[in-house]
Amino acid sequence: MRTLDRYIFREVTLTWIAVTAVLLVILLSNQLARVLSQAAANDFPRGVVLSLIALTSAGYLTVIVPIGFFLAIMLALGRLYHESEMTAIQSCGVGPAGLFRPIAILGAIIAALLVWLSFWAIPEAMARARSIRMEALQEAQFGALEPGRFRTFGGGNIVFYAERVDDQGILHNVNIFVDRTQEEAGHAGKGAGAPADGGRMEVWVADRAEQRGVGQAEQTFVLFDGERYEGVPGSGEFRIMRFAEGGIPLRMAAPGGASRKAEMKPTRELLQSHSAEDRAELQWRMSTPLLALILMLLAVPLSRLRPRQSRFGRIGIAILVYFVYSQLLAAARTWVESDVAPRFAGLWWVHAIALCVSLWLLVRENPPGRTRTAAVTA
Incomplete structure (x- = not known):
């Protein structure tokens, strides 16, 4: 590359690294608070927290890298304009279009990085994060029970208590309280017998119990030599x-449904799918x-x-342009997911508008008939 090209390439690259790092730290702080809150609520181990932060933060790169590149070009070229270096460059016949050679090289590298992130790395990282979160939730909710403490399952519908546990892991003097209110509400109106004053309650009392399937999505409390009390509180009618x-089976439902979200699916699976959600993804x-690139x-x-204008004078405009661009893309994605927009339009009309605007600005700043001299070379 020419000396000028290497100079501009270095300026934009260093600025891009700095801006991207700052944006990543800002978003990481938000993600850190979210993961730590979830970990505290579900007793996640430290290793799981660090893995979740690393994997979930990878999804931010597809947002940070483009805006970081955009702001880096604005800041780097703004400095050249502010310090009158661009005046010297333009006096050598290098117009705005002539600045694209070094910037386009970096843009090609960044675009290739984004292709790898978007099509392969991030979907795999999100799927892995979901798997780790599920395993941690299962271990936290369905882990080994501690004696002398009440534990809740099923959203609070089941409360478990054991007085002590022996060396073989057998629980002694076990009490389990099961609230069937939701089940009764689901069957109300389907026939006579649905209680009008409340749901059915069950109380299991046993001398000993075993916990089978620890750490799995489904486990069972097996109770031995006990009694079961069943009835409606306040009615005075109980069955013993x-x-x-x-046995009392327990199952933890997968968050977000059993099927994977489109963001976690491999690209090859999206290519073979005909659903609107997969097409939008x-x-x-x-x-x-x-x-x-746009x-x-x-x-x-x-x-x-303009002369004597601050090097940060156009940053507000840049942020506004990115905001409008990204919001139009988000709206177009929602329309594709809802199967409202025509299939041929998709998200491409947003890129077409932005591309036309950028080409118009380039032609306005660098008319085709402008005389150019040879650029400064090494």
Whole structure:
């Protein structure tokens, strides 16, 4: 590359690294608070917390990298304008279009990075984070029970208590309280017998019990030599059953449904899918590198400053442009997911508008008939 190209490439690259790092730290602080709150509520171990922070933060890169690149070009070229270096560059015949050579090289590298992140790395990281979170939740909720403490399951519908546990892991003097209110509400109106003054309650009392399937999505409390009291509180009607062995199955539902979200699906699976949600996710992944490249085209004409104007004078405009661009993309994605927008339009109309605006600004700042001299070379 020419000396000028290397100079601009270095300035933009260093600024991009600095801006991206700052934005990443800001978003990491928000993600850290969210993961720590979830970990405290569910007693996640420290290793799980660190893994979740690392994996979930990777999803921010597709947002941070394009805006960081956009602001880096604005700041780097703004400094050249502010310190009159751009005047010297333009006196050598290098216009706004001539600045694209070094910036386009960095843009190609960043676009390739975004393709790898969007199509492969981030979906795999999100799926892995979901798996770790599920395992941690199962271990926290369905882990080994401690004697002398009440534990709740099923959203508080089941309360478990054991007086002590022996060396073989057998629980002694066990009490389990089961609230069937939700089940009764679901069956209300389907026939006579549904209680009008409350749901059915069960109380299990046993001499000893075992916990089977610890750490799995489904486990069972197996009780031995006990009694079961069943009835409606306040009605005075209870049924008492004695048993030699009884079991209470517990299952933890997967968050967000059993099926994976589109963000976690591999790209090859999205290519074979015909659902609107998967189609929107695929177009969103394609849009990420396009977003970075079109923002690069917008940044060069937008970074031009008037004499004695502050080098940060156009940053507000840059943030507004990115906000409008990203919000239009988000709205278009929602329309594709809802199958409202025409399939041929997808998210592409947003990129087409931004591309036309950027080309118009470039032509306005650098008319085709302008005389150019040879640029400064090494």
